[in-house]
Amino acid sequence: MDGGDAMSFCEKWMQMLVERVEEYQDPTDIYSLAVSYSEYGLALMHHSKTDEALKSFERSCESLEEITPKGEPVYGFPYKHRARILTYNGKSDLAEAVLVPALEAREKILGKDDTFSIE
Secondary structure (H helix, E strand, O other), rough: OOOOOOOHHHHHHHHHHHHHHHHHHHHHHHHHHHHHHHHHHHHHHHHOOHHHHHHHHHHHHHHHHHHHHOOOOOOOOHHHHHHHHHOOOOHHHHHHHHHHHHHHHHHHHOOOOOOOOOO
């Protein structure tokens, strides 16, 4: 989600998802809301709002960890984005602390050099 309207589009999308989750508790909406926090973080980064973006990526990671069934890999992109912001801000040790455990967890589930997942 790039461009000048990306933040407002993301905000509208997230509000719609929140309403749908409250009304229907549909698993697809719940998952989409967790991913939408990551997309919103990307829009925030595009507008140089890195502190807000980092919080949005953290929220995405936490939400995805809560809803991902045991034995399945957690969607990895928010971790990568968190690590990127931390690296840009000169905190590569923190970036590594975010990214390495996420990668190790995925490798434990999918195996080394996985070629089946799309992430």
